[in-house]
Amino acid sequence: MQKDYEKQYHDVETDHWWFKSRRDYLLDLIKNAPKDSKILDIGCSSGVFLKDAEKLGFAINNLYGIDISEQAIKNSKANGIKNSYVMDGQDITLTQKFDIIIASDCLEHLEHDSKALANWKTLLNKGGTMYVFVPAFMSLWSYHDDINMHYRRYTKAELKARFKEQNLKVVKSGYWNFFLFTPVFLFRKVSGKLKKDKSAVSDIAMGKSFVNTAMLNLLLLENKMLRLFSFPFGISTFCIAKKTEE
Template sequence: MEIDFEKKYHEVEIENWWFKSRRRYLLDLLRNVPKDSKILDIGCSSGIFLKDLELLGFKTEHLFGIDISENAIANCKANGIQNAFVMDAQNILLEDEFDIIVASDCLEHLEDDRKAIRNWYSLLKTGGEMYVFVPAFQSLWSHHDVVNMHFRRYTNQELKAKLIHENLTISKSSYWNFSLFVPVYIFRKLSVFLSENKKEKGQIVGNTTVNYILLKLLLLENSLLKHISFPFGISTFCIAKKI
């Protein structure tokens, strides 16, 4: 992503509604996983999610992160995550095999997403699970995607097909951030129409009250996702298993 946007990203990623609610959903999914599981966070940024896993009782020495950004990995190490490495997510060179691989908003940054998934599959233990989140719907493409250096956005069917093609079995899939889809869609279309999309700063919201409301909204959605799948949303995800 662009340097200025990355700097802002690192400043807000702990408390921002988007990042915090997604971490909470993943943490709920992993809450009952054996605490000696070996976990890899692809595109780990400053290691906030890995620190949350540590607080849940997962062993620090079994928590790994990779990111293409040297600044992100420096932040990781400053946060106490020593198994953090600067690597290209299309070609992760680690000797370890993992019980859990998490890739939150990473695949869309990679030019060859099939090569990346194939690489991730090789790092996953038999019986292990992969949790992949990506931005949804090319119709939502905007300047936010440009500054984040995205190559594409996905439908849920496209993401499932790419994972299945690499011999993974889908155990759950859905869209995420369902409630805000319509207002975000309208805003982005209006931005393009008015030629003002360069003013858009994506999902980073500084207002404390707005941040609190949006966080509560997505935490409610997280609860609903335990029982249902959403038909559309700003993001989509799959949980896939290596059989």
């Protein structure tokens, strides 16, 4: 991630509708897990998700985060996540094993995604669960992907295939941010927000407060709907998988 963009990311990650609504969905997915579960957030940034997990009742001493960015880990420690470390997501060297591993918009940053998943599997306890969110569809590729230094976007089938390669049992997969897919797709095509357009504005600009609130409420509604059924496409795709063997 480019340095100027990273600063902007840290400035908005707590309150921006995109990050806040995704955290809401992830927290809903793990809320019934035993509160002594050991959790690893890969690409933890400033530790905002882990702080939210603590508010849900998970023990702070069991919450771990890693990030490639020194500034992110500095922020994370300042936010009270003492078990946070600067590490490469393709080669995490923690000696602990975890009951829950979270990776939100991380895998697409790693050149060797299969190697990364193999590494993450070794960190997961038998019976543990991995939750991975990634950007969906190469047709949505834009300048946003360039400045984030993405290697790829995924379809649901492609992401599931990566998990099956590692003999991880997929228990749920789907698309997220369905409601905004069509306007985002059209906007990126019509406005020329493709990778050749180096003057484009970042997708994570905070915008007006009423817009942020409206977008957040829309995705919170979608999160509730995802409890009941899956959407056929979306801006992101996700996979939830269990480790069933050592």
